[in-house]
Amino acid sequence: MNDNILLKMENVTKTFPGVVALDEVDFTVKKGEIHALLGENGAGKSTLMKCLIGMYSVTDGKIWFDGDYIENYTMRDSIEMQISMIHQELNPVLHKTVMENIWLGREPKNKFGLIDHKKMYDMTLDLFKRINIDIDPKAMLLNLTVAKIQMIEIVKAISYNAKLIIMDEPTSSLTDKEVEQLFIITKELKSQGISIIYISHKLEEIFELCDSVTIFRDGQYVDTRPISEIDTETMISMMVGRKVNNLFPKDDFETEIGKVRLNVKEISDGVNFKNISFDLKEGEILGFAGLIGAGRTEVMESLFGVNPITEGEIIIDNQKTAIRHTDDAIDNGIAFLTEDRRKTGIFPMLSVGYNLVSASIDSYKSKFGLLNTKAIKEDAEAYIDTFGIKTPSQETNIENLSGGNQQKVLIAKWLLTKPDILILDEPTRGIDVGAKTEIYRTMAKMAYTGKSIIMVSSELPEVLGMSDRIVVMHEGRITGILENKGLDQQIIMEYATGERDDFSDKENEVLEEELV
Amino acid sequence: MQTEQTEAQQILKEKERKANYTIMAKKYLIVIILILMIIGLSILNPSFLRFNNILNILTQISIYGILSLGVFIVIVSKGIDLSVGSILAFAGIVAAAVSQTSAAIDQVFPNVGMAPIGITILVALLMGGILGAINGSLIAYFKIPAFIATLGMFTAARGAALMVSGGRPVSNVNPSISFFGSRLFGIIPVPVVIYATVIIIIGIMMKFTSFGKSVYAIGGNIDAAKVSGIKVKRNITIIYMICGVLAGLAAIIHMGRTGGSIQPGAGMGHELTAIAGATIGGTSHSGGVGTVWGAVVGALILGVLVNGFTLLGINAYVQQIVQGVIIVAAVLLDMRKAAD
Secondary structure (H helix, E strand, C coil), X not given: CCCCEEEEEEEEEEEECCEEEEEEEEEEEECCCEEEEECCCCCCHHHHHHHHCCCCCCCEEEEEECCEEECCCCHHHHHHCCEEEECCCCCCCCCCEHHHHHCCCCCCECCCCCECHHHHHHHHHHHHHHCCCCCCCCCEHHHCCHHHHHHHHHHHXXXXXXXXXXXXXXXXXXXXXXXXXXXXXXXXXXXXXXXEEEECCCHHHHHHHCCEEEEEECCEEEEEEEHHHCCHHHHHHHHHCCCCCCCCHHHHCCCXXXXXXXXXXXXXXXXXXXXXXXXXXXXXXXXXXXXXXXXXXXXXXXXXXXXXXXXXXXXXXXXEECCCCHHHHHHCCEEEECCCHHHHHCCCCCEHHHHHHCCCHHHHECHHHCECHHHHHHHHHHHHHHCCCCCCCCCCEHHHCCHHHHHHHHHHHHHCCCCCEEEEECCCCCCCHHHHHHHHHHHHHHHHCCCEEEEECCCHHHXXXXXXXXXXXXXXXXXXXXXXXXXXXXXXXXXXXXXCCCCCCHHHHHHHHHHC | CHHHHHHHXXXXXHHHHHHHHHHHHHHCHXXXXXXXHHHHHHHHCHHHHCHHHHHHHHHHHHHHHHHHHHHHHHHHCCCCCCCHHHHHHHHHHHHHHCCECHHHHHCCCCCCCCCCHHHHHHHHHHHHHHHHHHHHHHHHCXXXXXXXXXXXXXXXXXXXXXXXXXXXXXXXXXXXHHHHHCEECCCEEHHHHHHHHHHHHHHHHHXXXXXXXXXXXXXXXXXXXXXXXXXXXXXXXXXXXHHHHHHHXXXXXXXXXXXXXXXXXXXXXXXXXXXXXXXXXXXXXXXXXXXXXXXXXXXXXXXXXXXXXHHCCCCHHHHHHHHHHHHHHHHHHHHHHHHC
């Protein structure tokens, strides 16, 4: 084997009951390179990585690491072989300190066999110095941001002297600044000879950071290329197997915007947001932009009856409407695709069929209150077809589907409630390009048929690409409601950070000017 | 080129088919175990398969089988109910106390006379329902963990049964109650008929009503259930209430079988047998997973085991050890299923 090669996986196949997740794929990583692994959700990236770290055993195929042929190993073994993975969803021990998390289960001991906290502290600082980060080793994890917790995971990987670090969508919940810092650290690791496998859907990141890229599609290997010999368009067409012409298909529809459907007047929940007022018209897509923690999700939760409002009123079709519980919202024609698919979206162990009808199940009641299971089956089948949901059958548990397909199920679920107002909270988070365009197209189509859509999103290109108007929030308040004409990311960011504010108290402003 | 592709597809299909077989085999594993047990016992002791013995087994399991179905619903909703045995005792004692024969009641309240049997049934079901609803409300509205809330009820309801009865068995119950321990047409035991009816009703409820589906949804992901417009708190209360009503029903059968008397200690330990039955039947304690037929097969396995071992003359202590092993083994199999 070539000296330059750190990892070689050959003809790897992995099957699950009813699904072939990986079909004879190859994957090779060189020493000291940042290698992107790219593919749509369900392409098999995560499965391959889980095989690599010993979480799954491969059904067939061979793996060499650092010159040795390896097989039948556990996750523990893989850590000892110096392979580390930074998972997409981090599972730290929140009630312990930074250093305790890093050295969990292998704490340095003093001569009495007790934990030597002083030594642990010094060892932690040494590691931090290696990649120039500044965190207090004695801080509780509870009080740290996601970005910092992620860095601690990276430090943990280094503490095992990892030769290979796998990063699974590390930037999905980071701010731009934090992403920058992550990139600096990642490049630092590379300069120390560590290889990185970088999984991400964000193509611009891959171009900025990676040396080469391997593309998977539907559990099969497509190609591996140096980053300099590939462009965005080729990457996308390799991922989806066809050309994607127009990412935001909104302009394909000539949608007419009608009268006001929803009017929100000065609502507050007493904690997360106050004095929120906006309206939403028929056929309109209203974007909600803002930084993480600006209170956008909380506003939507209150509109939908998940949490109560303490002040203000909600007017739907000129009728003052009390929404005390989520079924009031559904009865009033509101649908709510939540931000966190796993936590508040899917019923993981239940079938795709049930997940589809879970919000509209009462409409299938016949006389005697029994469900018309035949109609449920037919509708589920029809929506699986229309939305192109890839699933072995509607009896399959939804947890076995890829993220993009789960999201399609959830969107279909809400359309089955026949809503007039759709609230979509981060509708394309963690979803690949192919599924994204399909979701955009569905949104545009819905607006065209007269439905009103609120789209909360932290991805500015999608907000700018899809919205008719954009509401920007900053720290629980609306700072701007903007017509989407001649806007750019810069302007929205100014509103999102509170630099610009169209609704600030005028008197205060005057006062401030006088003081200056 | 084309043949190559079809060949690849065939291999793929073959792989999928094999995977599907394993799913099927695992799904019906407990049925296979039950059948193997029955075959084994019939070979060892041919009298096992006699018609009367089969009816005997079914009669024996009807009480905790019914309790097991209630607990099954609770476990699917990701809860637990430790109180069904105590609720059985309390509901039975109260129902027995209001259903005394004229001769007995005249000594305290002359000229009141005996209450109709309908009152007995109603009171038993009502008491069960009320205690169950208390369990459910504590869990749904006051956010008390199900284990704690029903542990409290386990202790308190038993205490209440002892208090109402003064610690003594209550007898002299309306003789019509013996109907619930008798045999229809002299052949089919009434407890078995009731058990079968409950199986059918619960079966329909879990599969063909939106309430039943919501039980799976609540157990599967309570936050998503709330967002989907399910009245989570109300439904949790109803779930525990149903469990309580079934405990009341079990109390009626209990009194029927004892010929009209009930002790304040009745149903002791039944809560654990009920949980065991549902668990052996593949009801997952992580919520959202379980079938009615599974819970029934689970109860049958326990019944067949006790009956078969008794026929074979194996001592009761050994039976208990085997029961324990089976419960753990069933969950172990279940977890391996989940891990794959």
